[in-house]
Amino acid sequence: MPQSSRKTWLWLLLAAAFLIPLLRPVVPDLVSDYRLFLVSTMMIAAIAVLGLNLLTGFNGQISLGHGAFYAVGAYVAAILMDQLNWPYWLTLPAAAIICFIVGYLFGLPALKLEGHYLALATFALALAVPQILKYKWLEGLTGGVQGIVLSKPEAPFGLPLSEDQWLYYYILIVMVLLYWAAANILNSRSGRAMMAIRDQYMAADTMGIDTSLYKTVTFGISAAYTGIAGALSASAIAFVAPDSFNFFLSIKFLIGLVVGGIGSLTGSVVGGIFYVLVDNSAQALSTFIKNDVGLQFDLSAYTVFGILLIALMYLMPMGIVGGVAYLVHNMRASMRGAPAKDQQAAAKQRA
Helix, strand or coil, rough: CCCHHHHHHHHHHHHHHHHHHCCCCCCCCCCCCHHHHHHHHHHHHHCCCCCCCCHCCCCCCCCCCHHHHHHHHHHHHHHHHHHHCCCCHHHHHHHHHHHHHHHHHHHHHHHCCCCCHHHHHHHHHCCCCHHHCCCCCHHHHHHHHHHHHCCCCHHHHCCCCCCHHHHHHHHHHHHHHHHHHHHHHHHHHHHHHHHHHHHHHHHHHHHHCCCCHHHHHHHHHEEEEEEEHHHHHHHCCCCCCCCCHHHHHHHHHHHHHHHCCCCHHHHHHHHHHHHHHHHHHHHHHHHHHHHHCCCCCCCCCHHHHHHHHHHHHHHHHCCCHHHHHHHHHHHHHHHHHHHHHHHHHHHHHHC
């Protein structure tokens, strides 16, 4: 697709996204607060998957612990709002800075680890953080097992918007800015260096790229993106608790990345939508199978994730975005090839 066409479609999608909440007076059942909240959680998940994509898809470092950075961002925002009465919008840069520092410091020892060894180290991080949040010496800050209850932010400047409508716009603006920043990073010299390390580590090192610096900084940026997603979730859900950030959250981010498309910004959006849809529809699917199909067993979200992941790996090994792009490319190639074949056939008949 030409660059101008892509920009046109992008602007049309953004315009549609901004207009959707305004249709609530016209179709209140279709554009309800619950559906806006669901879309908001999809956008938050897309930001978290984007953070993982920057590390794994574009830099080649495998992580099974991004749920830990998500938890750190959520708790930084919750503690600042609950204990220090910070405005919700000011918690985003705070969560980004702290998560960047945590990610950078974790990336330093991770320089000595590659492949599944790095995955195991991040796996340990994902297991440790929820337990640390429950630690009795931190209960004054984290609320322990009970967590922290917050209030949803209201629309500023007297705007006639409900809490969920305002959160939708707030999260949408943050997501667009973060994707724009990620696209600019990847199109810069630093982005090309990140991808060079992913594709040919030894060649990149030989060409003078400071691989250690780029890997640790990428780890920090990735953690910052995921931490911002966690801070947004604290405002949107208005509650944080350690059990909300278990190891399976990291697995869901990874599944969303693989399903959407590794190394694709658009794939991060698709992966976030997929993760939230499956997570929220698994119970309804289980009820349908038991009551309508007659099979007496429960389907957990993880079962649905596994089945869909296996099916997509066979049908679209490059992810949904890669599979769709492949199909569109083949259709265009066949459409361009058809007139040429007709001309060749007519020439043979004339001969």
